[in-house]
Amino acid sequence: MAERSFKKEVEALRRGAGEELRCEGILGVTKALLQSGVAYVGGYQGAPISHLMDVLGDAQDILEELDVHFESSGSEATAAAMLAASVNYPLRGAVTWKSTAGTNVASDALANLASSGVTGGALVIVGEDYGEGSSIMQERSHAFAMKSQIWLLDPRPNLPMITDMVETGFDLSEASNTPVMLELRIRACHLHGSFVAKDNRRPKMTVRQAKASPTRDTSRVVLPPFNFLHEKEKIEARLPAAIQFIKERQLNEFFDGDVGDIGLIMQGGLYNTVIRALNVLGLADSFGNCRLPIYVMNVTYPYIDEEILRFCADKKAVLMIEEGQPEYIEQAISHILRRAELPTKLYGKDILPIYGEYQGDVIKTAMEKFIVTVAPSVLEGLSQSAAQKKTSGETQVLNIYEPAVETKSVESIAVTLLEGEIPPRPAGFCVGCPERPIFSAVKQVQQAIGDIHMSCDIGCHLFSILPPFDLGNTTMGYGLGAAGGSAFNVPSERRNISVMGDGGFWHNGLTSSISNAVFNQSDDVVMIVDNNYSAATGGQDIMSSRVELDNRSTQHSIEKAVKGVGVTWVRQVDTYDVATMKKTLHEAMTSPQPGPKVIIAQNECMLNKQRREKPLVRDKIKSGKRLVRERFFVDADTCTGDHACIRLSGCPSLTVKENPNPLKSDPVAWVDNECVGCGLCGENAHTAVLCPSFARTDIIFNPTRRDRFIGGIRQAVIGFLQNRIDRRLEKYAL
Amino acid sequence: MFESREQPVKIAISAMGGQGGGVLASWIRDLAEAQGYLAQSTSVPGVAQRTGATVYYLEIFPGAETERVGRKPVLGMTPIIGDVDILIAAELVEAGRAVQKGLVTPDKTTLITTTHRAYTVAEKQHLGDGLSDSTKILDGIRQVAKRCVAFDMEKLANEHDSVISSALFGALAGAEVLPFGKADYEQAIRAGGVAVETNLAAFNAAYHLAGQGGLEPAVPEKSDRLSVPEAARTRTGKMLLDRVLTEFPPSCQGMICEGMAQLIDYQDFRYAELYLERLRSLVAQEASEDHELTREVARYLALWMAFPDTIRVADQKTRSSRFQKIRAEVRAMDEQLVYPVEYMHPRIEEFCDLLPRRLGAFVLRSKRLRRFLSVFFTKGRKIKTATISGYCLLYLIASLRFMRRASYRYAVENSAIEVWLERIHSQAGKNPSLALGLAETACLIKGYGATRDRGRQRYEAIMAALAESRTRPTREDVRRLWEAALVGEEGREFALALAEFSSDASLKDSLEDSSEDSLEGKGADPRV
Numbered sequence A: 001m002a003e004r005s006f007k008k009e010v011e012a013l014r015r016g017a018g019e020e021l022r023c024e025g026i027l028g029v030t031k032a033l034l035q036s037g038v039a040y041v042g043g044y045q046g047a048p049i050s051h052l053m054d055v056l057g058d059a060q061d062i063l064e065e066l067d068v069h070f071e072s073s074g075s076e077a078t079a080a081a082m083l084a085a086s087v088n089y090p091l092r093g094a095v096t097w098k099s100t101a102g103t104n105v106a107s108d109a110l111a112n113l114a115s116s117g118v119t120g121g122a123l124v125i126v127g128e129d130y131g132e133g134s135s136i137m138q139e140r141s142h143a144f145a146m147k148s149q150i151w152l153l154d155p156r157p158n159l160p161m162i163t164d165m166v167e168t169g170f171d172l173s174e175a176s177n178t179p180v181m182l183e184l185r186i187r188a189c190h191l192h193g194s195f196v197a198k199d200n201r202r203p204k205m206t207v208r209q210a211k212a213s214p215t216r217d218t219s220r221v222v223l224p225p226f227n228f229l230h231e232k233e234k235i236e237a238r239l240p241a242a243i244q245f246i247k248e249r250q251l252n253e254f255f256d257g258d259v260g261d262i263g264l265i266m267q268g269g270l271y272n273t274v275i276r277a278l279n280v281l282g283l284a285d286s287f288g289n290c291r292l293p294i295y296v297m298n299v300t301y302p303y304i305d306e307e308i309l310r311f312c313a314d315k316k317a318v319l320m321i322e323e324g325q326p327e328y329i330e331q332a333i334s335h336i337l338r339r340a341e342l343p344t345k346l347y348g349k350d351i352l353p354i355y356g357e358y359q360g361d362v363i364k365t366a367m368e369k370f371i372v373t374v375a376p377s378v379l380e381g382l383s384q385s386a387a388q389k390k391t392s393g394e395t396q397v398l399n400i401y402e403p404a405v406e407t408k409s410v411e412s413i414a415v416t417l418l419e420g421e422i423p424p425r426p427a428g429f430c431v432g433c434p435e436r437p438i439f440s441a442v443k444q445v446q447q448a449i450g451d452i453h454m455s456c457d458i459g460c461h462l463f464s465i466l467p468p469f470d471l472g473n474t475t476m477g478y479g480l481g482a483a484g485g486s487a488f489n490v491p492s493e494r495r496n497i498s499v500m501g502d503g504g505f506w507h508n509g510l511t512s513s514i515s516n517a518v519f520n521q522s523d524d525v526v527m528i529v530d531n532n533y534s535a536a537t538g539g540q541d542i543m544s545s546r547v548e549l550d551n552r553s554t555q556h557s558i559e560k561a562v563k564g565v566g567v568t569w570v571r572q573v574d575t576y577d578v579a580t581m582k583k584t585l586h587e588a589m590t591s592p593q594p595g596p597k598v599i600i601a602q603n604e605c606m607l608n609k610q611r612r613e614k615p616l617v618r619d620k621i622k623s624g625k626r627l628v629r630e631r632f633f634v635d636a637d638t639c640t641g642d643h644a645c646i647r648l649s650g651c652p653s654l655t656v657k658e659n660p661n662p663l664k665s666d667p668v669a670w671v672d673n674e675c676v677g678c679g680l681c682g683e684n685a686h687t688a689v690l691c692p693s694f695a696r697t698d699i700i701f702n703p704t705r706r707d708r709f710i711g712g713i714r715q716a717v718i719g720f721l722q723n724r725i726d727r728r729l730e731k732y733a734l
Numbered sequence B: 001m002f003e004s005r006e007q008p009v010k011i012a013i014s015a016m017g018g019q020g021g022g023v024l025a026s027w028i029r030d031l032a033e034a035q036g037y038l039a040q041s042t043s044v045p046g047v048a049q050r051t052g053a054t055v056y057y058l059e060i061f062p063g064a065e066t067e068r069v070g071r072k073p074v075l076g077m078t079p080i081i082g083d084v085d086i087l088i089a090a091e092l093v094e095a096g097r098a099v100q101k102g103l104v105t106p107d108k109t110t111l112i113t114t115t116h117r118a119y120t121v122a123e124k125q126h127l128g129d130g131l132s133d134s135t136k137i138l139d140g141i142r143q144v145a146k147r148c149v150a151f152d153m154e155k156l157a158n159e160h161d162s163v164i165s166s167a168l169f170g171a172l173a174g175a176e177v178l179p180f181g182k183a184d185y186e187q188a189i190r191a192g193g194v195a196v197e198t199n200l201a202a203f204n205a206a207y208h209l210a211g212q213g214g215l216e217p218a219v220p221e222k223s224d225r226l227s228v229p230e231a232a233r234t235r236t237g238k239m240l241l242d243r244v245l246t247e248f249p250p251s252c253q254g255m256i257c258e259g260m261a262q263l264i265d266y267q268d269f270r271y272a273e274l275y276l277e278r279l280r281s282l283v284a285q286e287a288s289e290d291h292e293l294t295r296e297v298a299r300y301l302a303l304w305m306a307f308p309d310t311i312r313v314a315d316q317k318t319r320s321s322r323f324q325k326i327r328a329e330v331r332a333m334d335e336q337l338v339y340p341v342e343y344m345h346p347r348i349e350e351f352c353d354l355l356p357r358r359l360g361a362f363v364l365r366s367k368r369l370r371r372f373l374s375v376f377f378t379k380g381r382k383i384k385t386a387t388i389s390g391y392c393l394l395y396l397i398a399s400l401r402f403m404r405r406a407s408y409r410y411a412v413e414n415s416a417i418e419v420w421l422e423r424i425h426s427q428a429g430k431n432p433s434l435a436l437g438l439a440e441t442a443c444l445i446k447g448y449g450a451t452r453d454r455g456r457q458r459y460e461a462i463m464a465a466l467a468e469s470r471t472r473p474t475r476e477d478v479r480r481l482w483e484a485a486l487v488g489e490e491g492r493e494f495a496l497a498l499a500e501f502s503s504d505a506s507l508k509d510s511l512e513d514s515s516e517d518s519l520e521g522k523g524a525d526p527r528v
């Protein structure tokens, strides 16, 4: 079950024409899919579109009512391949994933799909994981669109526009027989706003109908000679059709401005940020009325030369605002202008940063630079400092204005005060996470036998690379943990360890990592972290999830799977059992048995477990039933203040507080009330022989009569002895 | 060409993932929408929700203006430096981070922040005190904000059995920066429908505090002057107290009294007397008026003399005050039963520590005996201190106090203490700065088992380096060394610092060639 439930929200998907929906971008996209008469949907979870998969999962009933087929695809490649259904049949299909990570995985199928061309609209909704909050390599989906000739939509980030673009995307796809990608940036996916709904539409043709009367067209298969034909078709038929459609439907937008001789061109997704920046500079109002003319590319690929030339024709300079690198659009525009021999000067990444997310202040600074460089008079009286400085030096318009760094005195004092006091706070393992003990064990083993090369994967377990564990060398992709360690498959004194999550394992790991290790007779150690879910992406169910689900087949054992591909050394260990884990690791590192040593570290994701159990516990306590809650406790008097326990754990609940001993200044360890009693603190205290200050406390809620009776006797004896201690302490005092 | 002069209100929430920043954002959104405003919020979930730092951003815009213009406004997605009206921070360092990013400016931003800390791994994992200075952060952010409402909202939320978002929401209402009434806010909480009672309680408390200005007094500086008890509680205690008052300068008295009290608690009056004797010979030697050396030695001597052995641990774990502390900390209700389960892992070393001096040394030296006995000490033990058998076991161990002075461990620690004092004495007159450095290096001697061994090794390494140095090391030189010793477990930083010190020393040496002040103390291992 996913971390976040949308059961309540999905009811909004039933709303009809004219009703206003207030929701997150993701829910809006789902609604738009239903309004477009989509016949099938698939995808693979991953921020920022994880919630789209969750919404679809929770909307199963509604989808069924509309005869929409939905699959949680095994990987992005699976999802992309699913779109094959739109090649022969007029079926509208949509899939979604995190990009560019997912697009990389999908690109094999995606390229084939693009070559074949589609009959029914095929839409890929990519969550562009770029900039703040991103967890992957910083690349652009744009390159995929260009290389495969897929059209790329990047709409202005407001819900009416985004939802509209979903429907339009299908139309464009069908008009040009080409798959279309809809790119949503991180904040747009989680943008909360409102739009007016339309009625849901049943698909014109359902998947069932298509299946019942198969048709085929050999020329759609990617095989000679058709593959050559496809390329020709792409350029000679599909591209012109797309351009025609985009122009007719006016998907790109022109906004007028009174400063007519300069202008801005931008990707649609950046529009709101640009307007806000101009607004701060006094060049736009809150409704988007802007003094500079703007050309918004809601379609960022293909480029509509004619529109670009029309926009640039009467301008002496334009600024291309394009996020990410390389600057494909800017290069294209430069080429278009050159071809047409237009003298318009094109600015872009010479003014804007070449790489990195374009947040508000980045754009604001760039805007100032641009205007002061090409038309300083525009800023006069508004932002005096910049304009004045420029007018004093004046005239060489070709030099880009560089604003001097000025900091107001108060701010700089404060910032100096803060220097060195603001430690970084990267994301990390949650309270009681079952993955943490694995790395406590690895760290202890490493302390004993020396440094280990560790090949990591994608997933929460990748947090091992951060303090306090500092474990792990590389991550090459989902399910590629062991593959990333495969070059080290040579005899050596110390084996290397690779880590892989259950999500990655089913996604790609079984074949690319495990089978490969078996086939190539690797002797190294592979650790598979089995926490019942694809936890990093929001706790979606996978093949090996323990729950029984209505419409998915689960409970498939990882152990059986690896044995099935020929692994002979497999051990399953409870992650919280650090001692056994250490022992098993030692064994795996030294076992003479040939072939990969697979350790399956099993325990449920604590976030999901808590979400399930907390309400049950609350009810039980309320109804007066006996219940034992475990949590940990550190004796402040006994604590060393050395924090070795923290260096083996990093649990947010295991923190520090002021030392109660006035002679000592080191903060002491302390467990806060969020502790879920996972037991790692105790395991570490034992296995690493830490100080004796850790205690677990068993708190008995609603004790029974028997509990109270035994408790009473114990209290009598202990109380008697404690009284003696107290009396001694009274005698021995200053 | 502009149609409107109206600006949205821009609100950023700087928080940690999983802290409820999303709930707060949705309350503000609901509140604004209920009052006829247009609201847009954005966030960055993904991995940030796993405890990392994150920023939520909202813009709200008056609906009346939207109607007048007949169109929807274009609302921003990310905060812009210098253009945030309200910054809400759910943790103090996160407030600092926002200020560092420039999201708080004196002409514009009302800063609403809690003052509590959730320590980062970077701070917590230090081998000593690696925490950021909250006072500095609070100072900094106050200077830069147009207005600052700051108090411990986490504590307040806890007191009302609620979560920090309610307190922040209350503080926002109390600061009266948004054009909404208190009742409107409360309605948003009610509409949320979760834990309404407790959320409202925390909301109200925070509302009132913020209304009164909501500025917490800055945390007082920690001082090294402890106060002298007004009167002794026992007769022998009075004698000792009188001695402190007559024989020591006022600047040291508080520290010495505290040290004495801890040693009486640890062993007995005689032990405290030994402590006084040791300090008396030092104070006579110290020329400085402030007597900082005596004070620092008083601190570390008390800590060292109260070395934590198994007897001490058992003693601390059997006291009634500890049982009360546990109950309070785990927030046990009166009717609930609480059973602590102690995680102990005595090693053969700890066992030998308790043996009489010669016997302990013998066992530790004999490989065969060691191996034989080790079998009993391979596993950690869980001891239930609130059951009769578990408690009695610890009670018995604690009562071995009477034979502590004869134990192997006592002998080891005692001779190390004497070597240390000797070194300090030898420098107190010649190089008082170095003497202070030597005194402070004792901060490395702490804890149990591996921690203590590592600290001890580094301590000895520093002593050895100082002994070899032919220059005149200062307190600062020594501080650099012991600070480096506290940085990483592997000791890379420490090795670097040592190397730097030695090369520095030899460089200075060749320049000045002044060898007269070199340190005499030997780096001998007193454990032998």
Ligand code: SF4
Binding pocket: A431, A432, A433, A631, A632, A649, A651, A652, A653, A654, A671, A674, A675, A676, A677, A678, A679, A680, A681, A682
């Ligand atoms: S036992 Fe320790 S590691 Fe586990 S949840 Fe509690 S504090 Fe965190």
